[in-house]
Amino acid sequence: MQSQATSPLAKLITAMIERARLLRGLMIALMVAAVAIDFIKPKAYSRFFWDGIPAFTAIYAFIGALVLIGLYKAVGYGLVYRRADYYQDSAKATEQDKQ
Amino acid sequence: MMAAWLHPALLLGLGALPLAVLQGRARQVWQLALPALVLLSVIGIESGTRVSLEMAGLELVPLRADGLSLVFAYIFALVLFIGNIFALKVDDGAQHVAAALYAAAALGAVFAGDLVTLYIFWEIMVVASVWLIWRRQNRTAYEAGFRYLIVHALGGMLLFAGVIAYYLTTGSLAFEPLQDGGMAFYLILIAFLINAAAPPLHAWLPDAYPEATVTGTVFLSAFTTKTAVYVLARGFPGTELLVWLGVGMTLYGVTYAFLVNDIRRLLAYHIISQVGYMVAGVGIGTQLAISGTAAHAFTHILYKALLLMGAGAVLQMTGRSKLTELGGLYRTMPVTFLLYMVGGLSISAFPLFSGFVSKTIIVEAAAVDGRGIIFLLMMLAGVGTFLSTTLKLPYFTFLGPDSGLRPPEAPLNMRVAMGIAALLCFAIGIMPGLLYAILPYAIDYNAYTASHLLKEMQLLLFTGLAFFLLVRFLGGKDKLSLDFDWFYRVAGKRLMLAVRDMISEANQDIRREFMRAFGRLEKAACELRLSGWPVRSWAIGSMALWTAVVLAILLVFGLGG
Numbered sequence: 001m002q003s004q005a006t007s008p009l010a011k012l013i014t015a016m017i018e019r020a021r022l023l024r025g026l027m028i029a030l031m032v033a034a035v036a037i038d039f040i041k042p043k044a045y046s047r048f049f050w051d052g053i054p055a056f057t058a059i060y061a062f063i064g065a066l067v068l069i070g071l072y073k074a075v076g077y078g079l080v081y082r083r084a085d086y087y088q089d090s091a092k093a094t095e096q097d098k099q
Numbered sequence: 100m101m102a103a104w105l106h107p108a109l110l111l112g113l114g115a116l117p118l119a120v121l122q123g124r125a126r127q128v129w130q131l132a133l134p135a136l137v138l139l140s141v142i143g144i145e146s147g148t149r150v151s152l153e154m155a156g157l158e159l160v161p162l163r164a165d166g167l168s169l170v171f172a173y174i175f176a177l178v179l180f181i182g183n184i185f186a187l188k189v190d191d192g193a194q195h196v197a198a199a200l201y202a203a204a205a206l207g208a209v210f211a212g213d214l215v216t217l218y219i220f221w222e223i224m225v226v227a228s229v230w231l232i233w234r235r236q237n238r239t240a241y242e243a244g245f246r247y248l249i250v251h252a253l254g255g256m257l258l259f260a261g262v263i264a265y266y267l268t269t270g271s272l273a274f275e276p277l278q279d280g281g282m283a284f285y286l287i288l289i290a291f292l293i294n295a296a297a298p299p300l301h302a303w304l305p306d307a308y309p310e311a312t313v314t315g316t317v318f319l320s321a322f323t324t325k326t327a328v329y330v331l332a333r334g335f336p337g338t339e340l341l342v343w344l345g346v347g348m349t350l351y352g353v354t355y356a357f358l359v360n361d362i363r364r365l366l367a368y369h370i371i372s373q374v375g376y377m378v379a380g381v382g383i384g385t386q387l388a389i390s391g392t393a394a395h396a397f398t399h400i401l402y403k404a405l406l407l408m409g410a411g412a413v414l415q416m417t418g419r420s421k422l423t424e425l426g427g428l429y430r431t432m433p434v435t436f437l438l439y440m441v442g443g444l445s446i447s448a449f450p451l452f453s454g455f456v457s458k459t460i461i462v463e464a465a466a467v468d469g470r471g472i473i474f475l476l477m478m479l480a481g482v483g484t485f486l487s488t489t490l491k492l493p494y495f496t497f498l499g500p501d502s503g504l505r506p507p508e509a510p511l512n513m514r515v516a517m518g519i520a521a522l523l524c525f526a527i528g529i530m531p532g533l534l535y536a537i538l539p540y541a542i543d544y545n546a547y548t549a550s551h552l553l554k555e556m557q558l559l560l561f562t563g564l565a566f567f568l569l570v571r572f573l574g575g576k577d578k579l580s581l582d583f584d585w586f587y588r589v590a591g592k593r594l595m596l597a598v599r600d601m602i603s604e605a606n607q608d609i610r611r612e613f614m615r616a617f618g619r620l621e622k623a624a625c626e627l628r629l630s631g632w633p634v635r636s637w638a639i640g641s642m643a644l645w646t647a648v649v650l651a652i653l654l655v656f657g658l659g660g
Contacts, residue, residue, distance in 0.1 A: 030556070084577050
């Protein structure tokens with residue numbers, strides 16, 4: 001990505017974006033660690049049946065994110081999306097009705 | 100201790116008036132001094148303070164301070180101070196007066212110990228706040244403001260009717276937890292839920308807030324919904340309906356936040372989502388849940404103000420607020436970007452930031468209460484929050500595809516206001532004890548256990564994974580997403596017009612039929628006259644018979660005597 005940043009802060013962010021592979025690696029390492037620790041540490045609660053399942057939250061979050069994305073796409077395209085000027089058009093149509 | 104007569108709402112309400120006439124530096128100084136004085140005044144109020152007065156035979160309690168009301172009062176005064184820094188360079192006295200009166204009314208509502216006082220401040224809030232929308236001074240804002248006003252006028256009427264019903268039933272006006280059932284209970288509950296923006300009574304919020312002025316939205320996000328959370332916590336703790344309604348709000352808000360293209364509308368839907376956690380907390384009703392609700396209201400006001408200040412700064416500097424028209428702004432607005440991210444990490448309950456120490460109390464309260472499904476649904480809403488507020492919005496606004504826009508950084512006062520809010524979000528995140536100390540009930544809760552941290556990190560990291568895998572499908576769409584306001588903006592209008600046309604048509608039909616019947620009658624009368632039938636000769640026997648019939652009728656009905 002071509003840098004047009006001028007302030008040191010913007011340059012720092014640009015540098016981080018340019019090292020996206022490194023950041024991605026770090027994130028994957030963190031994910032692996034978060035799941036691995038869950039396998040070895042004793043469970044803190046036994047309130048619900050899933051409390052003892054290692055990496056339950058990780059799986060739930062990942063699938064939950066996919067479900068939410070699918071849900072919003074379905075609601076959007078199936079039900080609620082209209083042209084950006086929908087209400088202006090409705091108002092015009094109503095004005096014409098009046099006449 | 101604060102002088103009993105110096106009600107913070109009175110101090111702020113009267114102090115707001117000079118803002119209408121002060122100019123330049125004097126106005127700016129007073130804009131900061133006034134909320135600072137109010138904050139000091141609120142801090143000076145001791146828990147347990149109660150001021151009552153007799154008026155027209157009714158006992159009114161304009162000031163009732165306890166753990167629940169004070170935590171809301173602190174944050175209201177604080178956010179007014181921060182918001183006024185953000186609005187320091189706005190040269191529009193009407194907005195400053197409106198913001199201060201709005202905050203004064205919100206303070207009055209949380210200190211109200213009786214329902215009449217609450218109702219009065221409730222209505223002042225509406226009348227003051229609508230000016231923060233109208234002062235955007237365009238047609239869209241004007242119309243959205245009117246819809247906002249009408250919805251809240253309806254809410255006010257329901258509250259008024261509920262207060263009367265409550266008084267007639269109980270003979271009391273004291274604002275205490277309402278007993279389940281009865282007309283008063285439901286009227287007041289619906290009025291409160293309108294202000295809490297609970298679907299399907301919520302559409303006024305995402306309709307109006309994004310149309311308000313850049314600075315006005317910050318105030319709007321703080322007071323109306325959080326006053327509603329306070330009154331729900333005061334009047335309806337432990338109402339089961341609120342648990343499910345609240346969780347429904349969390350998911351409704353996050354789903355719609357994905358759909359919209361305007362960044363301030365996206366954040367407005369997240370107000371509904373976050374208030375959902377609080378409403379659910381009120382419904383759970385345990386001491387842990389109520390304290391969690393108060394804590395989350397406190398942190399939410401700060402991080403939501405921060406997020407809306409960030410989005411407002413983008414709008415101010417670029418004149419745009421649609422995801423499809425933004426992108427790559429970090430190059431020239433890095434400070435705004437990073438401060439926005441603090442708000443984003445806070446709302447997503449990222450460890451070390453404020454949302455982590457407040458939202459998790461409510462989730463924990465659900466778990467302690469054995470509500471597994473509620474617990475899971477709240478977690479799912481957390482996933483949605485992180486996806487849209489902290490990943491999607493900043494990615495497509497500040498990073499992502501470059502829009503080519505190179506606006507200058509937000510003005511210093513805006514950055515300072517965002518900086519203070521960000522600092523507080525971080526401070527609360529690392530020192531939650533400061534917040535826990537002012538909650539209505541003492542709580543035995545530690546957010547920073549290994550288990551909580553692990554759960555939260557898994558949730559955020561794997562949500563992030565889903566986002567980056569699907570990022571190319573998640574950009575904004577230049578579309579409008581219909582919501583419940585469609586029913587009064589389109590369907591209601593169509594219904595009114597159809598009814599009008601029906602009445603007009605029926606009117607014409609009736610007139611036409613009447614005139615036709617009249618014409619027929621006239622013709623018949625004319626024909627009758629021409630036929631000579633009425634003046635023909637009658638047989639004597641026939642005349643005698645009819646005379647006898649008439650006389651008999653008079654006799655029977657006693658008309659002859």
